[in-house]
Amino acid sequence: MVKPKQKPVVIGVTGGSGSGKTTVSRKIFNELSNYSIMILQQDSYYKDQSNMTMAQRKKVNYDHPMAFDYDLIIQQLKQLLNYQPIEKPVYDYNQFTRSKETIHQDPREVIILDGILILDDERLRDLMDIKVFVDTDDDIRLIRRIERDMHERGRSLDSIIKQYLTTVKPMYHQFVEPTKRYADIIVPEGGENQVAIDLLTTKMRAILRSRGNQQIKQNFDSTI
Numbered sequence: 001m002v003k004p005k006q007k008p009v010v011i012g013v014t015g016g017s018g019s020g021k022t023t024v025s026r027k028i029f030n031e032l033s034n035y036s037i038m039i040l041q042q043d044s045y046y047k048d049q050s051n052m053t054m055a056q057r058k059k060v061n062y063d064h065p066m067a068f069d070y071d072l073i074i075q076q077l078k079q080l081l082n083y084q085p086i087e088k089p090v091y092d093y094n095q096f097t098r099s100k101e102t103i104h105q106d107p108r109e110v111i112i113l114d115g116i117l118i119l120d121d122e123r124l125r126d127l128m129d130i131k132v133f134v135d136t137d138d139d140i141r142l143i144r145r146i147e148r149d150m151h152e153r154g155r156s157l158d159s160i161i162k163q164y165l166t167t168v169k170p171m172y173h174q175f176v177e178p179t180k181r182y183a184d185i186i187v188p189e190g191g192e193n194q195v196a197i198d199l200l201t202t203k204m205r206a207i208l209r210s211r212g213n214q215q216i217k218q219n220f221d222s223t224i
């Protein structure tokens with residue numbers, strides 16, 4: 001890849017679990033697919049716990065900032081901003097730890113960063129051009145999470161409810177919701193808010209044009 005002169009544009013999309021972050025990120029990805037674009041998920045950067053037993057892994061609070069490897073995500077985002085490729089970690093929700101494999105990720109001109117606690121760390125915030133908070137009521141997020149975790153993450157209803165009450169909900173109010181103050185834009189209800197998606201992509205195109213980033217003809221595959 002020829003190194004463009006301007007640094008890639010980074011848009012951070014945050015909000016509680018089940019708020020619609022990934023849906024918003026995918027819509028932005030699709031609307032800007034005539035640029036080279038990628039999605040980087042904070043979930044990929046949960047700490048490696050391969051040295052722990054399964055019983056210990058299940059007790060971890062996955063909604064606390066300590067659960068994430070911020071040093072690695074910041075280091076890899078900086079590499080991408082310098083147009084260097086990364087070996088992205090892969091997170092296995094069923095094993096509650098990182099997989100042994102990594103995914104090779106080439107740099108892109110637009111980086112969408114998606115995760116519950118991406119605005120909690122000042123170093124990470126400072127790397128973003130636009131910060132978005134997807135704001136969805138607790139009850140809606142819980143219903144979505146039950147459906148998703150039962151179908152996609154192999155969890156039982158009992159374990160989802162217990163986890164929600166002991167960590168997901170309290171950590172949301174202690175750590176995630178307070179990061180709303182750092183957002184440039186708050187998007188109610190997420191993925192179905194087409195007006196917000198249009199406003200965001202119009203702004204992104206303006207930044208890309210002002211930096212002289214070139215559109216491409218070819219569409220890139222999603223790299224979630």
Ligand SMILES: Nc1ncnc2c1ncn2[C@@H]1O[C@H](COP(=O)(O)OP(=O)(O)O)[C@@H](O)[C@H]1O
Pocket residue numbers: 015016017018019020021022023024144145148189190191192193
């Ligand atoms: N506005 C919406 N209306 C209805 N369902 C939605 C909406 N936004 C997202 N969903 C659904 O809710 C679930 C969680 O959405 P997702 O975007 O994965 O949230 P997050 O990434 O914040 O956890 C998905 O099944 C998605 O299809």
Ligand SMILES: Nc1ccn([C@@H]2O[C@H](COP(=O)(O)O)[C@@H](O)[C@H]2O)c(=O)n1
Pocket residue numbers: 016017018021043046062063092093096097115116168
């Ligand atoms: N082993 C794990 C790791 C994370 N979680 C939950 O994932 C949520 C964040 O992902 P979203 O796609 O929902 O934003 C977070 O709330 C963790 O509780 C988990 O259940 N198990």
